[in-house]
Amino acid sequence: MLSSVELCAGAGGQALGLEQAGYAHEALVEIDPHCCATLRANRPRWTVVEDDLRLFKERAADFRGVDLVAGGLPCPPFSVAGKQLGARDERNLFPDAIEIVDAIRPRAVMIENVRGFLDAVFHDYREGLKRQLGKLGYTTDWRLLNASHFGVPQLRPRVVIVAVRADLADGFEWPEEQHHNPPTVGDVLHDMMAARGWPGAVAWRRRADEIAPTIVGGSKKHGGPDLGPTRARRAWETLGVNGKSIAEEPPAPDFVGMPRLTVEMVARIQGFPDDWHFVGRKTAAYRQVGNAFPPPVARAVSRQVASCLSRPRLHSVGA
Secondary structure (H helix, E strand, C coil): CEEEEEECCCCCHHHHHHHHCCEEEEEEEECCHHHHHHHHHHCCCCCEEECCHHHHHHHHHHHCCCCEEEEECCCCCCCCCCCCCHHHCCCCCHHHHHHHHHHHCCCEEEEEEEHHHHCHHHHHHHHHHHHHHHHCCEEEEEEEEEHHHHCCCECCEEEEEEEEECCCHHHCCCCCCCCCCCCCHHHHHHHHHCCCCCCCHHHHHHHCCCCECCCCCCCCCCCCCCCCCHHHHHHHHHCCCCCCCCECCCCCCCCCCCCCCEHHHHHHHCCCCCCCCCCCCHHHHHHHHHCCCCHHHHHHHHHHHHHHHHCCCCCCCCC
């Protein structure tokens, strides 16, 4: 079994995908206490390190030799929803992640971020990152992947960066994307909408006949338990969903109007299994779900990394 250390693990979307791909987590580093509680509640055996990444890097060498360092680094420095300050944003943790990779020297690295990372304004930053990883002995590539191409009923483009030790890099191939529509929101959530006996669930299913727009989790400073800004909420409205807030439970038998989604419904749209429990009140729980990396996408990419690392070679070159 391959081993991993995950940085900025959040509520476990990427960690769950890695587990499904056959990785054993040596450590999951996360600073948010709600996310840490979620990880511990769902996987008591996991070693959850509740710490700032900038402090964790001082002891990262304790994990030297694991197969994979993975992470979902903070998105605001590169998000089009923010100021796109990149390297000038105090939340940019790429330099710290590089230091951790240097200390651990895994055979591969896998980092997820927002689509904005590929914007032209960050060209020099991307090339600088590639040079830094190259000096450490890695061959780096990145790709924009849409969650809907991996069976997730949501339009969610994410950038995945994969760096593989140079002597192994020829064996890595990106996962094949499924260029057909995944299940619709109506098909995916009908049983949940009907769980309390709401008679309108069948008609709602017919109306919700497309995949979901991108789930927006917001941040601690901005965004609450709603489905995003005005344009996103309008997209939800076409699917028969009130996106202005998140419901505590599915619609009751006497409900009239446009239903809201529960945290559990949003989690299913993100690709989480139904038994994955999010710790915290509604706002904290929804934020964890909304900011997650869909497990099916993480599983698909990390399986390809695992296949590369497990491929027999005639010789090996130390990193």
